[in-house]
Amino acid sequence: MSTAEMPIAGSYDILIVGAGPAGSSAARAAAQKGAAVLMVDRRQRIGVPVQCAEFVPRAISSYVNFSSKCIAQTVETMITHLPDQRSYEMKSPGFMLDRSLFDKELAASAVLSGAEISMGTRAMKCSQEGVAIERGGKHEWVRAKVIIGADGVRSSVAQWAGLPPGRTTIALQYEVVLPHPQNHVDIYFHKDYEGGYAWFFPKGKTANVGIGVVSHRTSSLPNLMEGFLNRLIDLKKMGRIEIIGKTGGAIPCEKPRQTVFSNIMLAGDAAGHAHPITGAGILNAVIGGEMAGRIAVESLARGDLNHLWQYETEWREAFGASLSYGAFKRDFLEENWNKPEIDFESLIRKTWVGFKEYYEDRRKK
Numbered sequence: 001m002s003t004a005e006m007p008i009a010g011s012y013d014i015l016i017v018g019a020g021p022a023g024s025s026a027a028r029a030a031a032q033k034g035a036a037v038l039m040v041d042r043r044q045r046i047g048v049p050v051q052c053a054e055f056v057p058r059a060i061s062s063y064v065n066f067s068s069k070c071i072a073q074t075v076e077t078m079i080t081h082l083p084d085q086r087s088y089e090m091k092s093p094g095f096m097l098d099r100s101l102f103d104k105e106l107a108a109s110a111v112l113s114g115a116e117i118s119m120g121t122r123a124m125k126c127s128q129e130g131v132a133i134e135r136g137g138k139h140e141w142v143r144a145k146v147i148i149g150a151d152g153v154r155s156s157v158a159q160w161a162g163l164p165p166g167r168t169t170i171a172l173q174y175e176v177v178l179p180h181p182q183n184h185v186d187i188y189f190h191k192d193y194e195g196g197y198a199w200f201f202p203k204g205k206t207a208n209v210g211i212g213v214v215s216h217r218t219s220s221l222p223n224l225m226e227g228f229l230n231r232l233i234d235l236k237k238m239g240r241i242e243i244i245g246k247t248g249g250a251i252p253c254e255k256p257r258q259t260v261f262s263n264i265m266l267a268g269d270a271a272g273h274a275h276p277i278t279g280a281g282i283l284n285a286v287i288g289g290e291m292a293g294r295i296a297v298e299s300l301a302r303g304d305l306n307h308l309w310q311y312e313t314e315w316r317e318a319f320g321a322s323l324s325y326g327a328f329k330r331d332f333l334e335e336n337w338n339k340p341e342i343d344f345e346s347l348i349r350k351t352w353v354g355f356k357e358y359y360e361d362r363r364k365k
Ligand SMILES: Cc1cc2nc3c(=O)[nH]c(=O)nc-3n(C[C@H](O)[C@H](O)[C@H](O)COP(=O)(O)OP(=O)(O)OC[C@H]3O[C@@H](n4cnc5c(N)ncnc54)[C@H](O)[C@@H]3O)c2cc1C
Pocket: 017, 018, 019, 020, 021, 022, 023, 040, 041, 042, 043, 047, 051, 052, 053, 054, 055, 056, 121, 122, 123, 124, 150, 151, 152, 153, 155, 156, 171, 172, 173, 210, 247, 248, 249, 250, 251, 267, 268, 269, 270, 274, 279, 280, 281, 282, 283, 285
């Protein structure tokens, strides 16, 4: 079938591509204000497969409602381990989520607020006719006044808006059986984990064990993971290696980019809103998604798409400075990682959020 012959699936105020935390937060905010909202996701099931280490700061509860069933366990502190064997503990109150349930609850809230959802539906391209979608082998057009790209790190919508692929780190993660409960998260630095770090995040009877590195070191990840698991055994974190799940994926580590293009808005990872040093992106996806949905509706009510730029202003005010500073630290980290004259421990102290040295350049920026 030629694209001209494709049927129109429907006309909406707002089409949201992607039903992760950013998309569902946008859909809920827009539907609550009475807009006709369609949210599509190419996956068959919300939140599956999980591609996440599932840690969020406890402050997330101030921005989104979710049930206690989404919390696998609480966490009190973060211990950062440097290669010189020294460890540093800092307060880091947070939740280890059941991320698939969390995403499902957010999507359910959006639907209960009045949004329509269509799973197994891939957004293919954008033209004058609308957005071409493919579901169950059928190709259709969806008409929408505003399109919110919440379609994650490899966003098609960002590409339609003309953005080149963003810079990312790449992570590999295993879920392992955890013999002893613990109420802190562990972060490990090593010269081999180039531009990244390894983590051990407890989740009740299991733990998420992962390593993230700069993208050109992706092929080293399986070997690094084997070494890390053996190290965890030496550290008595686990008795033997019992892997019950494997996942991974790309994480944006970008300088803040433009997120409004005519009638297109980008939110969450599609907007590059994960922190360039830690890779944490769930909280910003929730905050930015809500802003995008709310401001899209305001713009339609005013009949003025220029008002969409208010979104760019609001997210920059809320977390733009932290992302810019993180991107500045990432450049410094990657430039210096392999320099033999640089003391590795000092480099990590200057570039990891768990050390006071991280914040020392902030006033100069
Ligand atoms: C290994 C790993 C560990 C991580 N650990 C943490 C952590 O511990 N804490 C934290 O805060 N962050 C973490 N992150 C980052 C976090 O997962 C993301 O920042 C977060 O998921 C962003 O939410 P989002 O809604 O923007 O995108 P996503 O959650 O990626 O959702 C995007 C959705 O868009 C859909 N989609 C994509 N393309 C299309 C299309 N063309 N048509 C229709 N649907 C489409 C996808 O199916 C997906 O459901 C981690 C990431 C990785 C990879």
